[in-house]
Amino acid sequence: QVHLQESGPGLVRPSETLSLTCTVSGGSISNYYWSWIRQSPGKGLEWIGYIYYGGSANYNPTLKSRVTISVDASETQFSLQLSSATAADTAIYYCARGVISRGHYFDFWGQGVLVSVSS
Amino acid sequence: QPVLTQPPSVSATPGQKVTIPCSGGSSNIGSNYVSWYQRLPGTAPRLLIYDNNRRPTGIPDRFSGSKSGTSATLDITGLQTGDEADYYCGTWDSSLNSGRVFGGGTKLTVL
Numbered sequence: 001q002v003h004l005q006e007s008g009p010g011l012v013r014p015s016e017t018l019s020l021t022c023t024v025s026g027g028s029i030s031n032y033y034w035s036w037i038r039q040s041p042g043k044g045l046e047w048i049g050y051i052y053y054g055g056s057a058n059y060n061p062t063l064k065s066r067v068t069i070s071v072d073a074s075e076t077q078f079s080l081q082l083s084s085a086t087a088a089d090t091a092i093y094y095c096a097r098g099v100i101s102r103g104h105y106f107d108f109w110g111q112g113v114l115v116s117v118s119s
Numbered sequence: 120q121p122v123l124t125q126p127p128s129v130s131a132t133p134g135q136k137v138t139i140p141c142s143g144g145s146s147n148i149g150s151n152y153v154s155w156y157q158r159l160p161g162t163a164p165r166l167l168i169y170d171n172n173r174r175p176t177g178i179p180d181r182f183s184g185s186k187s188g189t190s191a192t193l194d195i196t197g198l199q200t201g202d203e204a205d206y207y208c209g210t211w212d213s214s215l216n217s218g219r220v221f222g223g224g225t226k227l228t229v230l
């Protein structure tokens with residue numbers, strides 16, 4: 001069974017970079033799209049972006065200028081960096097495994113980590 | 120505003136059937152497959168339906184999905200109190216400035 005676990009600071013100062021890591025266990029990182037998704041208080045799910053195991057990435061256009069998703073050389077972790085954080089970036093951040101077959105969907109998710117952006 | 124439209128809440132009693140709609144447009148639901156996710160309180164989202172109507176291993180057949188035109192539907196039959204959760208639809212949006220999109224979520228209350 002694939003397991004994903006997010007980790008990173010729960011508090012980020014405004015204008016700083018929000019950085020999170022997702023550790024993948026129980027399965028290969030190959031052939032999937034490793035994704036970040038968030039949910040701000042009182043709002044729905046928002047896709048942030050994904051990275052394919054080969055290194056190509058695709059980001060939500062509304063966040064693209066501030067987002068970088070990368071895969072660790074060990075290929076057991078992937079990371080999210082969101083620069084110039086503001087209070088609007090306060091959210092629960094989930095990492096998820098993306099599948100693109102006929103459709104696009106996320107079959108395994110992490111538990112989520114709450115990140116607050118505040119001074 | 121979410122790209123896909125869902126009612127904020129629905130309710131039903133145990134044993135009944137509930138339908139959760141998801142409305143979109145030609146660039147998303149109209150031209151791509153839909154997936155559905157369940158988020159129980161305090162837990163990670165779980166994939167319920169993918170490719171419009173397919174269930175992952177372990178998902179009961181009480182959950183079913185369908186799509187017609189630019190709308191999709193999640194049906195839950197034989198409602199149980201444990202089904203009380205938030206439900207989200209999702210798909211890919213093929214327009215120039217989009218990507219993966221979700222609905223705003225529907226809170227299911229089992230009375």
